[in-house]
């Protein structure tokens with residue numbers, strides 16, 4: 112775990128000035144570079160020491176049998192796990208016979224900087240070998256946001272004091288040895304040697320390796336090209352064997368002389384393309400990268416990010432750590448989705464192998480909301496991935512005896528990968544989450560082509576699922592029984608409020624969309640009777656409420672359960688899932704993560720402010736936040752209920768989840784949903800942003816320590832900038848036609864002519880809610 116501050120607090124960079132080998136795996140996640148297609152963990156250039164070597168290609172996975180001690184009908188039989196593909200980032204260095212290895216000799220200076228504006232990871236270090244030769248090493252690394260197959264490293268070495276003989280070995284390495292599993296079910300299963308060699312090639316400065324996964328049959332090709340600059344008599348040789356391709360550069364450097372290697376790496380994979388086609392594909396990607404050269408890639412990266420930040424930046428005055436954290440968060444959320452292009456956005460992005468590289472509902476409910484308002488093109492792509500997996504979702508529904516499509520709880524390629532059905536298959540809400548993301552994206556962009564070509568079918572098939580999963584009782588009330596909501600400490604329960612409210616919106620959205628697209632509806636066989644049945648179910652949806660307590664129930668009967676014995680639960684017994692049986696968690700009032708509280712954000716039209724505050728006060732003392740998906744949701748509702756101080760504490764928890772390694776598992780990869788939640792806590796929490804049928808509304812209010820919060824969102828081809836101070840909010844339309852929004856309920860039309868300024872009304876004072884003992888967020 113990262114205990115003391117590991118990174119300098121700076122607005123646009125994450126900088127480490129000391130190398131701590133104990134937290135190497137964490138920093139590899141923090142310094143990971145990705146474009147959503149290729150992911151490189153922040154491993155040291157020389158490959159070792161490492162915490163977890165990681166190079167990933169989105170979608171490349173291996174399949175493995177899912178064994179059950181007691182099998183049951185409909186259990187998924189085959190699981191998928193992300194694999195570490197051929198590593199193109201390795202540059203080993205030999206200085207006067209000594210390998211440059213930071214475990215030996217003396218590290219005189221070390222600095223690594225993740226530059227959020229330029230999208231590069233820079234490293235400088237000065238090292239004295241055990242035999243006394245000193246060198247200065249500089250490297251800059253990027254994973255290109257503009258050329259999705261490409262990553263690159265510029266590596267430079269220079270002797271200090273005396274001349275040195277240096278050898279740089281630039282490599283492609285397949286089947287790297289991985290450290291063993293640490294026993295945490297949330298980490299990945301490590302597959303040793305997952306790649307079978309098919310071709311290796313080295314000639315002049317070009318290298319290439321092609322492999323194939325054993326069972327999933329995916330072909331992976333990685334190629335590299337180099338530009339070498341050094342003194343006269345610098346020599347190069349290259350060679351390859353099935354798992355390693357290597358360019359060796361040798362030179363004798365006088366003080367003041369430098370040896371520089373620019374390495375361009377291209378990646379490709381396919382389940383269908385032939386070996387020659389894959390070799391050609393990566394060679395072509397490499398040719399394109401070489402055409403621009405190292406500097407060209409750096410410039411393009413900068414231009415891409417300039418554009419992103421002009422649409423997406425969040426400014427926070429008064430808390431420098433949160434300022435840094437929200438930019439770090441936005442950067443990683445962008446990296447996770449930017450070029451995913453019809454592939455999943457995994458819970459860890461491409462920063463580590465945690466959760467086996469699976470994507471969950473995290474994508475639609477945490478990541479896509481941020482991208483919808485900052486980089487909407489990537490949202491359409493992520494939802495097209497779901498669309499492309501519809502056949503497997505339809506098959507799954509049929510297998511379960513249901514209609515429409517049942518999307519998987521966790522997956523890489525589209526089939527259900529959860530072997531634990533109470534918190535897997537039974538978490539049907541993922542289907543409504545996907546529908547919600549479709550509706551949100553179309554409302555924010557007006558992309559009717561997407562709605563027609565992709566959205567209609569997703570909405571219809573998920574509505575069909577709900578209609579068949581639920582039933583009308585003899586009073587006509589519609590129930591969805593035996594499902595698991597977001598809170599994984601309750602399972603297979605009746606009428607989960609979050610699920611029912613989200614399913615209701617799903618059913619209504621499907622009924623509306625088929626009216627707008629009658630030809631699509633006809634193609635899908637939807638008739639008036641079917642869409643009327645969706646509306647009936649939606650209107651009759653049961654939402655459990657305890658009148659005596661005046662609160663909504665997380666699911667029917669929840670408030671009657673015995674409370675968890677919080678007083679006798681020790682701090683070291685959290686997370687509860689690692690210390691208590693699910694059997695006991697399921698039958699008590701204890702909440703792993705925001706569930707009803709999330710519903711009050713996503714379906715806010717259903718709850719007025721008073722009800723929201725009452726529900727929040729009831730669920731706070733039960734919520735233990737054993738999932739990183741919780742704090743951000745609690746921040747949003749705490750802010751709405753006027754508990755600004757508490758909201759601030761939660762926002763900080765979401766924001767620092769990985770920079771401070773709060774859950775002690777950043778080593779397995781970043782918590783992309785919690786990073787996205789940082790934006791959510793600030794924009795939806797303190798900015799009070801919500802989306803309704805008639806557009807965006809804001810109800811901004813700042814906690815005492817934040818003096819100013821400013822953010823830009825993209826909405827219907829416009830950029831709207833919102834700036835909040837303690838007493839007033841300013842809305843400025845940066846481009847596009849006038850837009851009507853709401854400020855604390857009051858309609859307001861903003862145009863590019865002049866910003867609109869409105870006063871911020873004070874929050875209604877309410878008693879501060881309590882958290883379970885030991886589970887209050889850290890006070891900021």
Ligand code: BGC
Nearest residue numbers: 458471472473597599738740
């Ligand atoms: C949470 C899920 C989440 C998953 C992946 C679990 O701990 O309970 O809601 O989807 O992690 O982030």
